[in-house]
Amino acid sequence: NAGVTQTPKFQVLKTGQSMTLQCAQDMNHNSMYWYRQDPGMGLRLIYYSASEGTTDKGEVPNGYNVSRLNKREFSLRLESAAPSQTSVYFCASSAGEGSVTEAFFGQGTRLTVV
């Protein structure tokens, strides 16, 4: 059982380049999330999707866009990467709809913008 799969695991971008981080889950979960982790800042929510077809901004959405392609997939796009977006990105999913279950995380994508 794969759970939550993120690709790529590592990426180096030049300032101004664009890229899409992919996330897929195989647990038939309704809710999906994108977080970034920075030293001393914990896990900050970028965007989330409570169900297929809906997306909402989290705490730090600027510079990012998301697409909930279908129930399984939730992608995060950086249109013009900036050094401030150097971080470790985590995708997560949970059953949602008020279900009392935890969120499951992917292994993370370490992104460096130079």
Place this chain on the structure above:
Amino acid sequence: DQQVKQNSPSLSVQEGRISILNCDYTNSMFDYFLWYKKYPAEGPTFLISISSIKDKNEDGRFTVFLNKSAKHLSLHIVPSQPGDSAVYFCAAINFGNEKLTFGTGTRLTIIP
């Protein structure tokens, strides 16, 4: 605005003793609280949770306490073991919008 706060960035505890990690929140609409554990180069993994209608939940060595009037929760680990050394995050969710918010984390080091 940080709705979930962990004011201690780090904590060191002797092996075998009790570890107490604390978390405060500001949003009274949170329905459910969770604790996650994170090792380096891995994604966070779920540890234990508690509903907002309860004040205690226990699972083996781990117990979470919730004080709603103080908007405070804590995680107790007893006895602490070397494998417990990790970063611990508390999190809270509002079932109305399914927004899952995390704290800044506490790095726990268990001293052998």
